[in-house]
Amino acid sequence: MSFENLNLHPLILKAIVDSGYTNPTPIQEQAIPELLAGHDIMASAQTGTGKTAAFMLPALHKLATPPKVHSRGPRVLVLTPTRELALQVSEAAAKYGKHLPRVKVVSILGGMPYPLQNKLLSQPVDILVATPGRLIDHIQRGRIDFSRLEMMVLDEADRMLDMGFIDDVERIASATPANRQTLLFSATLDGAIDKVALRLLKIPKRIQIAAQQARLDNIEQRLHYVDDLSHKNRLLDHLLRDMALKQAIVFTATKRDADTLADNLASQGHEAAALHGDMSQRDRTRTLTKLRHGGLRVLVATDVAARGIDVVGITHVINFDLPKFAEDYVHRIGRTGRAGAAGIAVSFASGKDGVNLKKIERFTGQQIASHVVPGLEPRFKPRPGGGGAPRGTPNVAHKRSRTWSNDAGGRSANSANGNRDNSRGRSFVNDNRGNSFRVSSTQSPYARTK
Ligand code: AMP
Numbered sequence: 437m438s439f440e441n442l443n444l445h446p447l448i449l450k451a452i453v454d455s456g457y458t459n460p461t462p463i464q465e466q467a468i469p470e471l472l473a474g475h476d477i478m479a480s481a482q483t484g485t486g487k488t489a490a491f492m493l494p495a496l497h498k499l500a501t502p503p504k505v506h507s508r509g510p511r512v513l514v515l516t517p518t519r520e521l522a523l524q525v526s527e528a529a530a531k532y533g534k535h536l537p538r539v540k541v542v543s544i545l546g547g548m549p550y551p552l553q554n555k556l557l558s559q560p561v562d563i564l565v566a567t568p569g570r571l572i573d574h575i576q577r578g579r580i581d582f583s584r585l586e587m588m589v590l591d592e593a594d595r596m597l598d599m600g601f602i603d604d605v606e607r608i609a610s611a612t613p614a615n616r617q618t619l620l621f622s623a624t625l626d627g628a629i630d631k632v633a634l635r636l637l638k639i640p641k642r643i644q645i646a647a648q649q650a651r652l653d654n655i656e657q658r659l660h661y662v663d664d665l666s667h668k669n670r671l672l673d674h675l676l677r678d679m680a681l682k683q684a685i686v687f688t689a690t691k692r693d694a695d696t697l698a699d700n701l702a703s704q705g706h707e708a709a710a711l712h713g714d715m716s717q718r719d720r721t722r723t724l725t726k727l728r729h730g731g732l733r734v735l736v737a738t739d740v741a742a743r744g745i746d747v748v749g750i751t752h753v754i755n756f757d758l759p760k761f762a763e764d765y766v767h768r769i770g771r772t773g774r775a776g777a778a779g780i781a782v783s784f785a786s787g788k789d790g791v792n793l794k795k796i797e798r799f800t801g802q803q804i805a806s807h808v809v810p811g812l813e814p815r816f817k818p819r820p821g822g823g824g825a826p827r828g829t830p831n832v833a834h835k836r837s838r839t840w841s842n843d844a845g846g847r848s849a850n851s852a853n854g855n856r857d858n859s860r861g862r863s864f865v866n867d868n869r870g871n872s873f874r875v876s877s878t879q880s881p882y883a884r885t886k
Contacts, residue, residue, distance in 0.1 A: 442468045444493055445500040447535040452493070455531060461486035463645045468494055470641045471619065478620040478633045479643040482763070484652065484770035488528045491589050491619050496533045498586055499562050509581030510542070510564035513588045513612065515605055517595040519545040519567055519717060520724070524746050525591065526565045539563065546570040547717030554579060568596065568604035575611050582612045587619070590636070593629055594622040594763075602632060609636050623763045652766070652800065655773040655781050659793075659804040661814040662784045668756060669700075674809055675754060675782060676706060676734065683727065683749040685771050686736045689757035697756065698736040708734035739764050745771050755783040758792050762799030782807075787816070 439452050439460055460468065463481045470477050471494035481487040495512045503511055516522040526543045533539035542556045544566040553570075557579045564571075564580075574580050588609060590596065596605055609618075618637045622629050625642065633640055662668045675681065688694045691712040701708035709723050709732055726732040728747050735745075739759060753772045759765050765783075772779025783804060785793050797803055808814070 464490045476637040476640040478640045480625045481645045505584035508560040510561045512563045514565045516591045568601040587617045589619045655779040657804045659806040682751045684752040686754045711737040753781045762795045765796045
């Protein structure tokens, strides 16, 4: 199918041609006709599948016809879990809507100054992209007029659920017209998401895009077995010396690790900086702008901050620490191989990571080939069945009787004492014998419900 068959407005098609897209992705092919026909949809689609255009193109198509209600409020509302994703959605709106006359896109994000947002909201808005918490503030202060809202998009709804935003989302929905069209995008469509959909969507069409259909085919995935932290650092140093690496995102498990690693890399002369949820919005934006403009070669990030980063120059993603959830792996590696470019995703896995590795491979349906750098070989190979090593990894010596060592320097999987990564809502405390305990509250606003 070609984009011409989708009956989108010619000025939107023109922007698609400018973007260099030749054919719609599966999610676009399935979602756009349903949306143009006015249906609600709930779609399972990962990042990297082209899901942003799948909702933004029909949203812009709506804007090409005059509104039925006359007011200054938004006609399209997109809710996202993170500020970075919101900014990416806003950029997509500007990119695909650039030939349409006067499409005003406004982002309302936490951590940004209120006076500027108040000013933006006092002017006519077509597309409002927002994180739920800050939007609620503005709604309560009576600053938003939803009387002409036609479409509401819940992007990464599973993540909003995980982060405890879903009550806010429902309150926002109740402030919008009941006859709106509602779209829900989520990595997975499970029971919890179904309940949300039941409350907010009207007889939605379900669209399922398998993880394998995510556009990962242009990303080469590699695995390096590692012995300890110092081994990881030496491997990272080796990878960063590769001239083919133009820009990289290195993922760590915690914010504190991101800071430490970025500082270490910077002191070794790398153009490196950290990005995580504890930084002010201004610092995050400054770092991302630097990355986008090529002033930064290595970004060391946690999952929450890296969501939505769409920088074409990212040639490598390096999982310094493996993610705990398989969906996050797909999100992370989708930061490379953007817009059809080739990308390389390297993951470090230690003895503790066997189960995670298996979950990731099951989720993507792809085995990650293990690689060895001469001179930096791991000492041990994980036990069969316990380490998740793909079969046929001949490069590493296998010693059944030995177990993997812990990271050197007393670094536990979640290193810092009492460190908490808000993206996951899990706290870890270390006792004075170096044991790490997971402390999680079922009441945590970030608790994962699935
Ligand atoms: P998303 O899943 O929305 O994060 O999009 C992933 C990437 O795919 C973005 O860099 C888009 O610019 C790109 N993209 C979206 N639709 C298409 C398409 N039809 N053909 C090629 N690239 C696309």
